[in-house]
Amino acid sequence: MSLQSIYILSALLFSIGLVIVLVKRNAILVLMGIELMLNAANLNLIAFNKTVPASLDGQVFALFVMVIAVCETAVGLAIILQVYRHYHTSVPDEINELKG
């Protein structure tokens, strides 16, 4: 039961989340990718906390990350809904208002 494997899992989850954010042509899936990345970070925080049993800082941090991730999902989905209503698509590529 070494923590090494947890770190590797966390690295894998983070990379997969990143790839999803980069390549998927659907805003909801991009949101899922972000969730995955946040969870990878959380996993790491909890694993680090195992190495210092006297303190619970890592777990408390993970808790706050979780709360904020939930907030972010809620607002993100609200924005996606509104964008969908406005542009009739949830494909981020087709929304290029930022085009300079």
Place this chain on the structure above:
Amino acid sequence: MTLVAFLFYFFIGTAALSAIVLLFLKNIFHAALALLTCLLSLAALFILLQAEFLAVSQILLYAGGVVILIIFGIMLTTKAGGQAVPITNTGLLPGLAVGAGVFFLLLFFVHKSLFALPSSAQETIVNNNIERIGIEILTDYVLPFELAGVLLLAVLMGAATIAGFKHVKN
């Protein structure tokens, strides 16, 4: 191999597998289910890492909240009555390359222990983590805790406002 160790590696396996599956699925609803699997496996791992409170929160917040929210989002943004739009990728190869690069870098950090990561856990003597976390939150972390409350309120109102806003054509 003890039962605990078996469960540990089993859940690591399910988490990794469901994440990989999530990357290649074409149906967005199935993707949400894969995400749910992954998150639940992580919750199990949290229990094994003696973070019971977080495991419960994970199940409540993610499995019970976020995934449900995402499924609602999927239903609301899919064209009514029609088949779910299949997910397509853009620039898959460069994306995968960059992802592999990041993965390699992270593995390198873990391997070299660049950030001095101890590889084995020290045994915890205290077993009532839930009580301790409660005390920590209401003493040392009371300010962030209250701020999180304010943030949640703001998000509640903000999300309701944004999602409720009707676009008026003029």
Place this chain on the structure above:
Amino acid sequence: MSSQALFSSLVLIALLPLLSALVATVIPASHRWITPLASSLLLALASILSLLLSISQWNEPTLVWEKTWFTLGESTVTAGILLNNTTLVLLSVVTFISFMVHLFSIGYMAGDKGEQRYYSILGFFTFAMLGLVLADNLLLLFVFWELVGFSSYMLIGHWREKDAATAAAKKAFIINRIADLGFIIALLIIWGHTGSFSLTSFNFEEQEAWRTGAALCLLLAVMGKSAQLPFFNWLSSAMEGPTPVSALIHAATMVVAGVFLLIRVFPLFTPLALDVVVIIGSSTAVLGALAALHQFDFKKILAYSTISQLGLLVAAVGTGAYGVALLHLLTHAFFKAGLFLGAGAVIHSLHQAQHSSHVHFDVQDIRNLGGLRKEMPITFFCFSICAAALAGLPLFSGFQSKDAILVSVFSWSGDQVWRQAFAWTIVITSVLTIFYTVRMLWFVFFEEAKKTALLTIQEVPTIMRIPLVLLSLGSLWWMVAFHPLDFSGWLLDSIQPNQEHNLFITWLSLISIPTLTVLAFLWFKYRKKPTTLGFLQEGYYLDYLNSLLVTKPILAMSTVSERIDKKGLDGIIHGFAYLTVGLAHLLAWVDKNIVDGLVDASGRLAKGFGSIARSFSGGQIQSYIFWSVFALVISLFWFLFY
């Protein structure tokens, strides 16, 4: 007063405007009539408190309170309050003018849609300005410096529905941000070399070049905030904001924050940097005055006049006479705020009159105005007192402070020719000031009523008259010293005593300024209609003088040069022309075949690069993320494996 009580009262003074901002925000829209009253009351309190405090603390030794703000590694940054005479002067001026402007706004902004927003930002601005005045180190000062910039942005763009207002707000904000880059660089240099953000001691250990560099970078920030030479165009467009705001922010307080900063960090400036300060200040002064002479917008005349006066202030600091600069800052705050509020009163009453009579024209264009002295006697009276102070007539505060500036400039210049040139620039500015002041006064109040004749104009309500009267009282000589011709009074004796006097300059200006004012009046009176009324003699005389001194010599010169041109130069020019045509044919061939080819090639090259670059900014968020992550990964690989 004990140190602790003093500290608490200072903090209270700074927090009262913030409280006013808060009150204006939380009062429900159904009770919005409370807002102006509550805000004015709080500001009145702050103003009275700071006046009392200034009187009781005047000439006491400098006091500093500081607490650790944050710690970075070994070094600690403190935050606190620095109290000396300069602080006290600014404290009283800011709270008093802000109070006046609040009072005036009760009438001016009545019924405005964004009234509450207006009062909350006005209160916030006053708070930020007080913070800037009280801050005891550069970093804290910089924080408030940005906050006043932000509130200025909000207030310029107060009427959001006007495109010009939002554009002006953006312009002011962006120009100030660019200049503030200088502030940041100066902070970095000063921190790097002295390890502290102290406002009073600069321990550069003989590294004069860095010291000059830091001073020049700070000067850049000052040039932005105080609208100096390359940056001054934002101030004239900032006039899109409500007029009381122009009085408070863009005349009396915020724009002088730059000058205040110069006074605060005066020990930092090396002689070289001070020379640059004078050059910038005096050029701005004369250009601003020239521009003011050619404006037709009422508020823009005042804006350019402000720019010109700010130039004088900066130049005064550059000559080393920072006390004189503070003196002129004080007098200028009073009379310029008075002028702006007077202009606001005119605009307000004309707008009211337009509403009732349904005649519409641009009330800010002085060509449409005229004859208002009969309809608005009190405004006219107060406005002319402030204008007299601006022009520098004796018995008004402007005379003393300008006299002090001229004396200090000439004592700075000494015998050096280039320095004397800049000193004379200041003199020219003073003369131009008289002319544009008289021109403005003439067009608005004296001349025959033009489009305004169609309206029935009434004097502004009492609540708007009170600030005008108080400010014009503040523009009289006793603000500076009891002796109406001596500039070393209560202020200068305490800030920078032993200023030398120059009786020649004083007497000369005593005689020449009234004379020039009268001349300017006559000039504007008889310029357009020389053969009216009973003053024909004098009118012809002026016209004659004018043609004798200006028109005739110029005409004669042009006749002479025309003759030379026709007879002598034409032959040479024709020769040159043939030569040029021949050369041109040769060049055309080279151009078509060689140069064009190169240009086309470079054009194609640029197009190719452009299409590559365009693909980076396709507006697709994911590609932005992709490229940034890509760059991150590449650089990490580079750092780790090379």
